[in-house]
Amino acid sequence: MIDIKETENTYQIIIDLVARQEVKESLDYLQRMIIQTRNGDFMEEFLRIDATYRNILKYTIEGVDDPERPKIYDRMFAGILDLCDRVKQFIYTQWSGMQIYRMKYDFEKQLGLVKERAVESVSGLSFTYELDDILRDIDLKKEETLHDQSERDKVLTNIFNLIWLTDKFLETDIRLVHTIRQSDNIPWYEKCIVVSALTLSLIRCFDRTKIELLLDFYQDGIEQVWHRALVGLILAFFIHDRRLFIYPDITARIKELGHREKASKDIEMVIIQLMRSNETEKITKKLQEEILPEMMKMAPKIEEKLDLDSILPKDFHEDKNPDWEEFFKDTPDLYEKMEEFTHLQMEGSDVFWSAFAALKHFDFFKTIHNWFLPFNKDNSVVREIFRDEKQNVDPELFMDGIMKMPYLCNSDKFSFCLNISHLQQNQKALLMDFFNAELENLSEITDEDNLLNTHSKDKFIFTQYIQDLYRFFKLHPLKNEFTDIFNLIIDIHKSWFFNNLIGDPSTMRNIAEFYFEKDHYRQAFEIYSLLNEKGDNSYEIYEKMGYCSQRTGEYDQALDYYRKAELFDTPRPWLLKKIGLCYRNLKRYEEAIGYYEQVLASEPENMNIQTVIGQCYLELGEYEKALERFYRVELLSSSSIRSLRPIAWISFILGKFDDARKYYEEIIAKEPNKYDYMNLGHVEWCLGHKPRAIELYKTSIQQKDNTAERFMAGFMDDRKYLINHGITEDEIHLMLDYLKYTLEPGTT
Secondary structure, eight states: OOOHHHHHHHHHHHHHHHHTTOHHHHHHHHHHHHHHHTOHHHHHHHHHHHHHHHHHHHHHHTTOOOTTHHHHHHHHHHHHHHHHHHHHHHHHHHHSOOHHHHHHHHHHHHHTTTSOTTSOOHHHHHHHHHHHHHHHHOOOOTTOOHHHHHHHHHHHHHHHHHHHHOSSOOHHHHHHHHHHHHOSSSOHHHHHHHHHHHHHHHHHSOOHHHHHHHHHHHHHTOTTHHHHHHHHHHHHHHHTGGGGGGOHHHHHHHHHHHTSHHHHHHHHHHHHHHHHHTTHHHHHHHIIIIIHHHHHHTHHHHHHHHTGGGSOOTTGGGSOOTHHHHHHHHOHHHHHHHHHHHHHHHHTOOTTHHHHTTOOOSGGGGSGGGGGOOOOTTOHHHHHHTTTOTTTSOHHHHHHHHHHOTTSOHHHHHHHHHHHTTSOHHHHHHHHHHHHHHHHHHHHHHHHHHHHOHHHHHHHHHHHHHHHHHHHHHHSTTGGGSOOGGGTOSOGGGSHHHHHHOOOHHHHHHHHHHHHHTTOHHHHHHHHHHHHHTTOOOHHHHHHHHHHHHHTTOHHHHHHHHHHHHTSSSOOHHHHHHHHHHHHHTTOHHHHHHHHHHHHHHOTTOHHHHHHHHHHHHHHTOHHHHHHHHHHHHHHOTTOOTTHHHHHHHHHHTTOHHHHHHHHHHHHHHSOOHHHHHHHHHHHHHTTOHHHHHHHHHHHHTSTTOOHHHHHHHHHHHHHHHHHTTOOHHHHHHHHHHHHHHHSTTOO
16 A cells, blocks of 8 residues: 555655756655556656666766757656656555545546557547537537537536546647637637636646647637636646746746736736635635624614615615715724725625535536536526526526626526525515616626726636635535645745746736735745845835835844835835834834934824833833833823823832822722732832732732732842832742732631
């Protein structure tokens, strides 16, 4: 029995070794991998590669100059990786026990594709010719019978499985895909299925031919099809990034793609949306814990205040209820939550993930390719759902509207319709009537927007498809058998393809800004650094590099970039504050004070700056100066106690016990904490009021967020101040022991 995890680990090691051009080591690992399979064909091929490399070494050592050597190297690297791919797939098929690989084994057996890969399979050819006949004879018509459609669905399933489960494409496989790609009888949504099959196949097992086919689909420019092809290419480039360099023809096409003006923006949209998909769980948590509960909490008030039972006339969609504006004035938090929800939706965040995640149990989703099927009204399942609805509503209008809904992905649109099919007839009619009214308006708005803004339309298509992929990889019953691409989409900017495909600085900047806005500061910094190396020396770049460094705790580095930004112009208060912050975190308090004083020149009543200056003086041990700053804060915020604690504490340190007691008593009367009671105890003890001090110490210990151990630790931190005020070490130990005795059970 071969260990699958060990196989995967060895496979990744070989990929890394080839990427580093450590040939001997990669061959050693590959040989060990092959020995486990006991497959003579694999070993024979390995020995040919090994002999080739030995000859290269021999001729090189002997000083033979061969101008073709780089090409020979690339072919050898490709041969090593190609064999490694096939060995891995063989091991997975024979020993993994995965359902996918059992399916693959059965399908290969059915098609005769387990024969020697150099020989074209007779049954495979037979299948292809049969398929050609079917594709020629079946044309999609509205009058098509269910029998014809059922046959076509079976053919589509076979096509999908053939492409998806084929490791390395033979000539027959390539011809099959080209036949579909070039056929006028194949509708766009079925070509989309083929592209998704290619993408899954390429994710599972690398094959340069699959990349070339996706590039062909992309260059055909058929709407929806090219969008999916580009997403598949970006995923493939990222997943197989370490091996792309050995295929000069592929790398040439990648660079050519990057030089197209529109392609650069399309690639940017895809990359950002893929990265945004990693925010889905965080957004779902925010929706469930913050936004939706707030909206649900306000539901009774909305119903009462807006009289919802009477504000839904038949023409309700033609105007808006004026009560909304007044209502939201009373509940600004709810308004902000709904605005936030709308913003997330508009930018492409997956706000409906949690709502539809539970609606993938329908039989429709048992067919794998249906997870990737673009929603279309010609789909037999959709037509069956609305076949008898003409008496209640126009199903054509309804399905057109669903197709044009920009914020629902295709998978969720199918879920929505399938869920409708399980409603009672009267519920179904009401729901469809309601949606038709809204969808008619949405259709007009979407049509207008698409005419004016192709960019928006492209973004919606990319977003919907990537969300379809997200649902498949996260929700499919066999998800644990797939490589979850959404667990891999990190640090995409470090890849070879990114640096060769993304040549436009504005695209790189936009991707950096996405990282920055989503608080991924390390990744944002790395792209800003690339831009800086390429000549962007703007003050904003330096500021953002500084801010990224600050947020990752690298204050020396942050200070360096902030100081560079400072050279551009009269420093703005924001920058001065950040420089002060860095100096403060580096414990360079005097320099921090200098920058904070500059801020005060333009913001003299800024309490926060006065506070941090006070803290700096406190750290420097300049207590009188610190006290002066906190008095200023007290003056500026007479209703707040934020300045009272430092004033009280510094007064205690300076021996101004009456002042300290006054402030601590004021604090305790308002918002006391465990330290306030302890510190007032110190003051009372220094004033000679030991019984009162003991009472306060006990109260501190009894606070619900305190324990005797925590109290003792805090007390010992303060003992130097008590000693400065005449309390001896012996007295301190006696006090602590007395408190320990009095805290024992049964002691009064």
